[in-house]
Amino acid sequence: GAGVSQSPSNKVTEKGKDVELRCDPISGHTALYWYRQSLGQGLEFLIYFQGNSAPDKSGLPSDRFSAERTGGSVSTLTIQRTQQEDSAVYLCASSLAEALPGETQYFGPGTRLLVL
Amino acid sequence: DAKTTQPTSMDCAEGRAANLPCNHSTISGNEYVYWYRQIHSQGPQYIIHGLKNNETNEMASLIITEDRKSSTLILPHATLRDTAVYYCIVRNPISGTYKYIFGTGTRLKVLA
Numbered sequence: 542g543a544g545v546s547q548s549p550s551n552k553v554t555e556k557g558k559d560v561e562l563r564c565d566p567i568s569g570h571t572a573l574y575w576y577r578q579s580l581g582q583g584l585e586f587l588i589y590f591q592g593n594s595a596p597d598k599s600g601l602p603s604d605r606f607s608a609e610r611t612g613g614s615v616s617t618l619t620i621q622r623t624q625q626e627d628s629a630v631y632l633c634a635s636s637l638a639e640a641l642p643g644e645t646q647y648f649g650p651g652t653r654l655l656v657l
Numbered sequence: 658d659a660k661t662t663q664p665t666s667m668d669c670a671e672g673r674a675a676n677l678p679c680n681h682s683t684i685s686g687n688e689y690v691y692w693y694r695q696i697h698s699q700g701p702q703y704i705i706h707g708l709k710n711n712e713t714n715e716m717a718s719l720i721i722t723e724d725r726k727s728s729t730l731i732l733p734h735a736t737l738r739d740t741a742v743y744y745c746i747v748r749n750p751i752s753g754t755y756k757y758i759f760g761t762g763t764r765l766k767v768l769a
Contacts (some may be wrong), residue, residue, distance in 0.1 A: 583759035583761050583763075646703070648702070649700050650700045653698050
């Protein structure tokens with residue numbers, strides 16, 4: 542595709558429900574990143590994929606958060622038993638090759654999650 | 658932890674050059690400096706990046722000091738559409754991830 546796409550663009554859920562957020566990276570990009578941005582804050586790293594494996598999960602805030610990537614393409618971020626503090630914009634980015642210092646990440650528009 | 662410090666906010670008159678500074682005094686030899694911007698309610702947009710030399714593209718110029726401890730992003734002729742939060746990022750190579758560590762950025766307001 543022309544850019545990184547994410548769905549849904551907006552999600553409202555009730556506390557305690559599970560949600561799934563989807564990211565479609567740019568075609569051919571092997572590296573994929575998830576970030577979270579709370580209201581008025583900078584971006585917070587969550588997890589990185591190289592192909593289908595996740596060598597860095599250090600940013601996942603709790604075991605309620607998980608992510609997977611299949612076929613080296615689409616990734617899904619799952620939040621179980623959502624809490625109000627999970628409300629944020631969840632951003633996905635991809636880059637062409639394995640993570641290198643000069644590699645550029647391209648971001649999607651984000652999914653705005655509101656937990657009531 | 659963010660490795661960069663930026664002013665919280667800046668104003669610039671439309672049509673004038675906007676010069677956005679960034680300090681990254683602990684930068685190491687293989688770390689690049691990236692600039693992104695985020696217009697309200699959108700994902701971050703890549704602007705430019707560099708290692709040692711000054712860089713220029715269709716959007717902006719990046720001036721990196723010789724000791725690499727600071728840099729300046731220059732938007733040569735700012736327009737109202739350039740109003741955004743600008744992030745200066747030093748890419749963190751921990752664990753080979755090269756993830757971005759975002760700070761709070763500079764909120765640039767271009768004034769008519």
